[in-house]
Amino acid sequence: MPLITSNKTQPTYDVIVVGSGAAGGQTAYTCAMEGAKVLMLEAGRNYDPVTETPMFQTNGQAPLRGGNTTDKPFGFHDATVDGGWSVPGEPYTSASDDPERKFWWWRARMMGGRTNHWGRISLRNGPYDFKPYSRDGLGFDWPLRYEDVAPYYDKTEMLVGVFGTSPGMENTPDSPPGVLLPPPKARAGEMLAQQRAKQLGIPVIPIHRAVLTVQQDANRLPAILHPNNPKAQRVLADAMRSRAACFWATPCGRGCSIKANYQSTTVHIPPALATGNLDILPNAMAREVTYDGSGKATGVIYIDKATGQEGRVQGKVIVLAASSAESVRILLNSKSAQFPNGLANSSGKVGKYIMDTVGASLNGHIPALEDLPLHNEDGAGGAHVYVPWWLYKEQLAGKLGFARGYHIEFSSGRHMPSATTAAGMEWITGGSYGRKFKEDARRYYGTAMGFAGRGEMIPNDDSYCDLDPKMKDKWGIPVLRFHWKWSAHETRQAAHMQKTFAAIIESMGGKVRTPPTEGRKAIEPGGKIIHEVGGTIMGADPKTSVTNQWCQTWDVKNLFITDGGPFVSNADKNPTLTIMALAWRSSDYIIDQLRKGNL
């Protein structure tokens, strides 16, 4: 089974998956490897990183020296095609005109979704993160524990390939031996930060990112990941052997033609296709899930973007993995007599409790890094170290004024020069030009360090999405309208972040570029960190949640949501590893239930 067009779909499938990103990729992978016949619908075009990635292209070879535009918001060579803060013809709206209450929604309309260019930071949620309400009385508990998810974190890390260490820190889980790949050495600025931050009691440790620092062990891992399944083992071993180790050059955000980092299009989809159990229909924009009136979903209605025609496909199990907010949209647009407010929405909770990550940043100039002997700092195309949240005890004792933690991501090093290299230096050079400017450019190149906080937001009643009463997209599908509000927990956290970054920069002997400010100004707008989750939260009670712990909707038992929608909280840890781990867990459950004839 292969990449197909609308007229080539089978009469029915075991599983229909909507979306091909982290969630859809993992779901289709697990189901196809376990023998289910799967159809994947993807709204974007097919995309092949092996042939399409501009690996060694320099910024000088791109329009505008590779700078950002509305067409390519993260730069010309960034992997995202047909995506960004706005997608032509596919608007969304904000209920409020107040900039503090607007939500920014990043979408990538392409095979593999946002996994083609994501940052690849892959952190596990810890035990506290699944039971936040029990810990501090805010938000909700998940209907599962860390121990329930841990085996799936192990499997996901082994499958996609994640580097890092297991230093045994509070609520920052270790991985078992043999799971993680070795971390790369830290860069100069990262090592300096590590040394100085330690004096402030701030731990700097190797980060976890989905990059192969060495090739995967294709002889050992397949048998662990797919016990008693020789075909899956063989397919996976071949797929692992086709992935090279990182060669320490080229920015990961462009994607990786040698498959050394994780993107769904190089890691999940190729082996799933190789099983012969997966059909993929690109350019298929799912509009609604059909419902037979007796408790079961029957299939999906989609728009074939190539022809503008409506298509219908049928399956025993329907899985929405279109990204959390888009899956909400599909449910709200799937109306029937039994579900006038949207499918699986008897609780009224579909669209509620959307969360992003709290973001604030601060940059500084570090004189110690001036005029360093020339050396190559490309490394693994992203940060090599980070700071996990380190103030659990102070926070629990109520000393901080905000309830949840954050981690710190760094940017440092002599990146490949871009449109903004040596720009905005007046504040350190006093306005040099001529030969002096050239000397300054050499001297200050790579001396800027950026610190970005990524913190937990507590779900609240004012942050949700519903259907815009008027606006439709160019396919005639009603669009989402976002409602947003940060609470004082988040704004105080953002202020704390900036103060901490200033302290780190000063501990390094550096100068802060723009001084810390109050939390409401420091915090990035909602959605800007692109970690949106929630909207179809899981729970133990059908009256207050949309799915159970298996990402299975309470109302429609053969309907599942495996993207970030079922997240009950949004820990400071970036969400994607958890999305994949839960999608795998949910897919195992789907396969088990299909085999038992329960679906």
Place this chain on the structure above:
Amino acid sequence: MDRRTAIKWMLTAAASVAALRRDSFGADEPGTGAPAVGYGTDPDLLKVYKPGDLWQLTFTAAQRATAAALCDTIIPADAKGPSASSLKVPDFIDEWISAPYDGHAADKKTIIDGLTWLDAEAQKRFKNDFTGLIASQKNAICDDICYTAKAKPEFTKAAQFFKKFRDLTAGGYYTTPEGMKDIGYVGNVPLATFDGPPPEVLKKLGLA
């Protein structure tokens, strides 16, 4: 696509555009940004592009000459690298100000007005175009506008122009192979291992 479908599409597309206008979001608001007529959302990423390939350039011959003279005042040749104009940086600046994207029209006004001001100022002070000035005369003007924080009130606008122009000159220059070498970028080459900073770097940082 048949004609009937095409027409239907155009109508729905027009309706959604009208709906956008009605709710009147600005172009740089989330979700509703007006598509620019640039290279589109799915350009060929593997191709090598030159200024002028994608949209028409703006500079007149005289403006280009003034831009080149200013580029080389900002980035002259020295032992480590050639001058900005010899690497066609003025063409990049032209590409930048001519681009059909948000913000570039404002930069165009800044740059074109600034170049006009520069020639007028050169005439006023030295009875010559900027290109005809000797180095000390060029520097006399640039010294008054090279630092926005210290520029006298009558030079505020010119200083903002100079700041933007210097940023563009640097971006254009350091992204060329010669510029990357000049600034000391030694990456973008595949390596068998990543060894972290070499001993002399660690020593200088006190981390050895």
